[in-house]
Amino acid sequence: MTEQRRPHILITGAAGALAQQVIEQLRDTCDLVAVDFREQVYLGDDIPSYCIDFNKRVFEDLFRRYQFDGVIHMGRIMSSQLTRMRRYNANVLGTQKLLDLSHKYGIKRVVVLSTFHVYGAVAYNPALIDESAPLKSAGLSADLIDSVELENLANIYLWRYPELNITILRPCNIVGPGVRNTISTLLASERAPVLAGFSPMMQFIHIDDMADAIVLAYKKPTRGVYNVAPQDWVAYQHALKLCGCKRFPILSIPPAVPRFILSTLKLKSFPSYLMAFFKYPVVIDGRAFAKEFEFTPKRPLKEIFRFYRDNKRPV
Known part of the structure; x- marks a missing residue:
């Protein structure tokens, strides 16, 4: 009797903290291959790791060599990390290459990590945004x-x-822990800027819960688009208070003022498109995902905020 073949999964964005959490959850039951075009990361002798540009021919060699069953694509580059053209090549052309190869080599399961930012932050957003809402952000910011x-x-x-x-x-x-995006940097700061007169509702999901969500999604091949968010939210300024941040009000007009102050606070990577997300609420409805994949976040807001209160980074 032959031993059953373990699933072979390609995981992109392997240098990120979230990808590494997903890898930890899957490594005992799957054969994983990790790829990141920014850097090669060591994940143990059992997981081959590559630094490869998806648009290079050598990327296809991985599909031939490892005969993947599935792909978990977490390699989206944030706006602060590269120039706009290089980011476009990585995010759009790189993803197209990945999906073309997935089709060519008979991949049976693909999970793509996107972001709630695609909905765009505008004053007239509905109270709860579901998956059928239009993606307005492309018309609002070239960075998105x-x-x-x-x-x-x-x-x-x-x-x-x-x-x-x-x-x-x-x-x-x-x-x-380990997350290095803009909002995490702000919550971990001793002093955090707020736009005077604005404190939009925000949602937060712990990296552990998001890793659980990705693994659950991978294991149940239900096609479609899903928001992933807990059913609770908090005003941004209150979140900062609960994280022990001293709030630093700044004027939102002209835009050069907040950008100047953010640079003096050593937040040089603050993407300008995020300014709107600190003005207007973008609260997404995660109930469809929770129901379909039987997902319940384990880390409440108070635990998230306690972590940032106890792990302040001096600015």
Whole structure:
């Protein structure tokens, strides 16, 4: 009797904290291959790790060599990390190459990590945004065009190639140990800027819960687009208070003023498009994902905020 073959899974964005959490959850039951085009990361002798540009021919060699069953694509580059053109090449053209190869080599399961930022932050957003809402952010900021195009690409492949079983996840703000995005930097700061007169409702999901959500999604091949967020939210300024941050009000007009102050606070990577997210609420409805994948976050807001209160980074 031959031993059953373990699933072979390609995981992109392997240098990120979230990808490494997902890898930890899957490594005992799956054969994993890790890829990141920014850097090569050592994940143990049992997991091959590569630093490869998806648009290079050598990327296809991995599909031939490892005969993947599935792909978990977490390699989206944030706006603060590269120039706009390089980011577009990585996020959009790189994702297209990944999906083309997935189709060519008969991949049976693809999970794509997107972001709630694709909805855009505007004053007239509904109280709870569900998955059918239009993606307004491309019209609001050039910095989010590649995020929306990445999603549009994944949606095209979702319908054109149903055998790929594509699931697109749009999480709210991912925070917690190891996360180095803008909102996490602010919550961990001694002093954090707030826009005078604004304190929009925000949602936060702990990195552990988001890793659980991705693994649950991978294991149940339900096609579609899903928001991932807990059913609780908090005003931004109150969140800062609970994290022990001293709030630093700044005027939102002209935009040069907050940008200047953010640079003096050593937040040089603060993307300008995020300014709107600190003005207007973008509260997403995560109930469809919770129901379909039987997902319940384990880390409440008070635990998230306690972590940041206890782990302050001096600015």
